[in-house]
Amino acid sequence: MKALFLVGGKGTRLRPLTEKLPKPMVPVMGVPLLQRNFDRLKTFGIQEIVLSTCYKPECIEQYFGSGANYGLQIHYVSEDLPLGTGGAIKNAERYFDKEPFFIFNADIISDINFGEMLRFHKRKNADVTIAVTRVDNPSAYGVIEYDDHDYAITFREKPKPHEVVSHYINAGVYIFNPQILKHIPAGRPVSVEREVFPKLLEKGKRIAVYKGCNYWLDLGTPEKYMQAHMDAFQGLYRIDEADFEKEPIYGRFNAKISGKAILRGPVYLGKDVRIEAGAIVGPNAVIGDRCCIGKKCRIENSILWNDVTVENGVEIIDSIVADECRVGLSTSYEKVIFAGDASKRLAIS
Incomplete structure (x- = not known):
């Protein structure tokens, strides 16, 4: 067929x-x-x-x-x-x-x-x-x-x-x-x-x-796009490779995660991720391939695509960051989309 x-x-x-x-x-x-x-x-x-x-x-x-x-x-x-x-x-x-x-x-x-x-x-x-x-x-x-x-x-x-x-x-x-x-x-x-x-x-x-x-x-809007990921974390939308009820931290493929970093599941990690000391990642965080999370960062209820760099001390909450963005330094972002040189507010409650 x-x-x-x-x-x-x-x-x-x-x-x-x-x-x-x-x-x-x-x-x-x-x-x-x-x-x-x-x-x-x-x-x-x-x-x-x-x-x-x-x-x-x-x-x-x-x-x-x-x-x-x-x-x-x-x-x-x-x-x-x-x-x-x-x-x-x-x-x-x-x-x-x-x-x-x-x-x-x-x-x-x-x-x-x-x-x-x-x-x-x-x-x-x-x-x-x-x-x-x-x-x-x-x-x-x-x-x-x-x-x-x-x-x-x-x-x-x-x-x-x-x-x-x-x-x-x-x-x-x-x-x-x-x-x-x-x-x-x-x-x-x-x-x-x-x-x-x-x-x-x-x-x-x-x-x-x-x-x-x-x-x-x-998935026609950024808000629905975000919802799809939150639904996946909650098990409402099933993805093949991850069961967050059984394994709340998915990934770690060739990851370099500091012993002083904290991962709070559910978290989805791509390949070759680096997370520095003092960073708090999760809950409900997607970290794409080759992302670098700096010292004392906080990533929560957010989706990072591939090759994203988050500089030291940055907080990213309820946000989406597209490929190859650099976010920083020592700033807090909430309900924001970053994509290249563009940014936009997210209309989520």
């Missing part, structure tokens, strides 16, 4: 973290989000992937190449201009001609059992299956109404509070039968949510609604 990832978005809401790299390559616990999603798919036997790219496609292709190093076969389809979700799917049509295939919005993490979702799709004899997740306030999302047999009956984008009739929203994971692609217009931007799905219903196509999603998060 194959899968299509829609990875062309600019990640505007994640800036400045996405100034130099596309949103799907933002690291989650030190590993690009896209790679984490690939790794999950492989456990369900999906090894052929199509990537629909647009913004900074070279970053993705240089990292993954043909996919051979990751046990995958990867194809790239690039858009010169953004085509929207439906247009991007249509643009990759040549790779899907026989079997049902998955489609993913690339900024989503979830606990969906993809094997179970595929069985549901076949059992419902559906033309399209949409994974949904329940939220308390659906007014910022695309809401799906469905009948007693779990088939969609209407789609409503960002309803006002008094218009809400369903709390189930589009989770950004689909299964399409290839025949459905002929119903998507070619050569222009198309929204699958606003245009394709409603038209399919008008034509009598079966759109099944799969509700087997308990954990779901859209």
Whole structure:
């Protein structure tokens, strides 16, 4: 079985973290989000992937190449201009001609059992299956109404509070039968949510609604990006290599940690980390590869990407620091994003 990832978005809401790299390559616990999603798919036997790219496609292709190093076969389809979700799917049509295939919005993490979702799709004899997740306030999302047999009956984008009739929203994971692609217009931007799905219903196509999603998060903002890491530390979002309940300090690969430094789990350490005397790291801290934490620093509830230098006496609380930043000296930072020469306040409570 194959899968299509829609990875062309600019990640505007994640800036400045996405100034130099596309949103799907933002690291989650030190590993690009896209790679984490690939790794999950492989456990369900999906090894052929199509990537629909647009913004900074070279970053993705240089990292993954043909996919051979990751046990995958990867194809790239690039858009010169953004085509929207439906247009991007249509643009990759040549790779899907026989079997049902998955489609993913690339900024989503979830606990969906993809094997179970595929069985549901076949059992419902559906033309399209949409994974949904329940939220308390659906007014910022695309809401799906469905009948007693779990088939969609209407789609409503960002309803006002008094218009809400369903709390189930589009989770950004689909299964399409290839025949459905002929119903998507070619050569222009198309929204699958606003245009394709409603038209399919008008034509009598079966759109099944799969509700087997308990954990779901859209990493569209720095605040949601931060939340994903805090959820991983708490065990709500599972990552393959670390179980913080069993081992609260993950890493120490070739690390140089002073005997006078304090690590307060949960903490995720990348490779070749150096932590000096008197530093306090954690709880809820991600320290990326080759980071240097100076003397008497404090890093708490924060995410440091790779090659970050934190000078002596610096406190970093509830913050994100992107690759190759130098933070210091003897200063306290709280709820701040550092990325290159840019910085931004984080709107977290």
